[in-house]
Amino acid sequence: MKPDSRVCLSPGLRRRGVVAALVATPALPALAQFRVEVSGVGLTQLPIALVPFRGEGASPQKISAIIRADLERSGRFRAVEPGSEAMDETTRPDMGVWRQRSADSLAGGSVTRLPDGRFDVRFRLWDVVRNQDLGGLGYVVPQADLRLAAHKIADYIYEKLTGEKGVFSTRLAYVTKGGSRYTLWVADSDGENAQAALGSPEPIISPTWSPNGTQLAYVSFESRKPVIYVHDVATGKRRLLANFRGSNSAPAWSPDGRSLAVTLSRDGGSQLYLISASGGEPRRLTQSQSIDTEPVFSPDGSTIYFVSDRGGAPQIYRMPASGGSAQRITFSGNYSVSPSISPDGRWMAYISRSGGAFKLQVMELASGNVAAVTDTTEDENPSFAPNSKLIVYATRQGGRDALMTSTLDGKIKARLAGQGGDLREPSWGPFQR
Template sequence: MNLTKQWRRRDLGGLLAAATAGLAAGPALAQFRVEVTGVGLTQLPIAIAPFRGDADAPQKIAAIVQADLERSGQFRAIDGSGAALDETSRPDVSPWRQKGADSLVVGSTARLADGRYDVRFRLWDTVRAQSVAADGVMVVTADLRLAAHRIADMIYEKLTGEKGVFSTRIAYVTKAGNRFNLWVADSDGENAQSALASPEPIISPAWSANGQQLAYVSFESRKPVVYVHDVPTGRRRLIANFRGSNSAPAWSPDGRTLAVTLTRDGGSQLYTIPAAGGEPKRLTQSSSIDTEPLYSADGRTLYFVSDRGGAPQIYRMPANGGEPQRVTFTGNYNISPALSPDGKWLAYISRVGGAFKLQVMELASGNVQSVTDTVSDESPSFAPNGRQIIYATRQNGREALMTTTLDGKIKASLPGRSGDIREPDWGPFQR
């Protein structure tokens, strides 16, 4: 159960009884499948040769790097299989140019005497026949995937000029039998670690700006209560347990404040509360349902969902309260807002002819584009570089996580291996 279903039911009181619906069994550990759709894509052709030593390593570094780059939508993989190269080689770039590769990645994975792994790579510009980047790191076995993601980040930044997001993390929720789990995983969904297990529903995980804390809603008290979980230590603290419902936490960019939805004074209204806990400050004064708050990157504006116009739409107002302004006008049912870090794009879910579709709006122009072909999309969240969106949907009859580029051309799916996964939130760059 997430906020999309809250609005579908149009009954905030029904949130309690309905919260166990929509989540299915098992953490997902499957590799992303990259599905390229559309025409006219501008992608950088890159070949990634098998790393020397990969065959004997527990993680295949070259394959992880290639999957990362493909999933970003910025790269097109050229077959690099069969090449016997590493970071010390000076390759003949002519065959790679003939294959159409503008760049070539080579490297090695070597197990050291102390059990750690020495992972090295080199990036070649095949047009100029020059090495343009190289690095290496020694890691324990558990950090091999992280090493691969960081290599992909370095390649991405070198070739695009923007920061890669492959070493960032996502959070999501699963339900296995009667057990709910809040998971923290790599950006590709792998290496999932349980942050919290509970016999009661867990919903609405939200990362703090420093990537060290997760706010979420737990039903342990038989009603929605907001907690903050410290990811490195596993400790948590109670933030909001007022009369009625406490839900939809959203962090301010400075990490000092949470915006929440409370019913303590009657209807569903927006409040702010210190991140350390304390007395809430009421922001909205309406007879409507106001929920799903979201801060802009500069912390000055709060976006939220309200049915004050008769149906759910997205509004914005000053972060300290003030006169709301309506943002969405295309369609009569728009919920679950997510903002790109640069503030240029708004992602949200719109009901279109009975289907729930992920939409992307350019805020400056108001132009809206539907970017999916699925019909049960929920919970969008931007990557910290603003280039991709993660969201939940149904695919082949199962709940699944998907990533998409902003134009919808390139998608990657992460179906649960033994069940379904929901409620994604993409964490920030690590500081």
């Protein structure tokens, strides 16, 4: 639930319920690098061999290792050890050797530093089973974009071998707490290469990406009350979106980016409103006597899912995006919050309390079937990858906060373990347009 909620929250969830003034911070020290730990075994994984790129030993980034971690984290691939084989994008590999190692596909490439300081990154992908050249890519990039080049190569491999779009070159937003400092970060999809967008001595909550990936809406506390701002990621500039009497919270972009659903208490209780992305007078969507909050749109923009305690305890409901009667859709447990709808419209991830544990659940919307996908007990804030195949969420493991990604069946999980503070409030950005 968001900060305007009067519903009793667990200590873990309640800590997200405080908002404070944010200060644009152009230069903050980056957190220590993340460590990605992949666990679990998927039912069907494609064996791929990734030969170390020629020249990557002298590169600031180990391109093949980044690609390997991306593919393993997706749950769709199993890395085959390349042994001592040497190859680059010009090599015609001996497929018999790789078949003996049970590799279905093979990739190799090179990293070359150019005289102007940039790097020439090239690679080629092979189908070992069919003995086919599946093409390749080449990028000339500054050092700062080496990781992005690796993520784009991983996207190419993922799409060629699965037929689905890869998400490795997309971005995450998340919040950390280090000492008494809270920071909103924008990072690669693996949590690396984090850049500070906002800093504050007080908590930051509810960052959410615009559909085109250029802006983040978030909740700030100005003049001692929650206020919604929209922040341009590239420039760092922000603009006021909602500062009405009472609480202004829980922003959610419409799929066309023209408006946002928000929770306002301007007329008394917390209710849902629709407001133009350029600001202005909001239009009220719900007319209940209860707390209605945490709205999120369906991908086609026709439906809003939200949390309400109108039945006596927080549960998830849906209604037409124009307003109207609401239908309850969660029934397992007595506490269900934080809905996130997959971009393909098939799934809803949310947090449900059961026996004192707060666990990530995934519902198939067509059937209503629900499955728990984690073994942790303090899960929060799920957000789908733009290809609907992974979920990022916050949780606690080993006594500290962490961000995790999970496949929808929970078979493959990856921990993004920060060294510089607690991690929370993840939001997975869209495909770049």
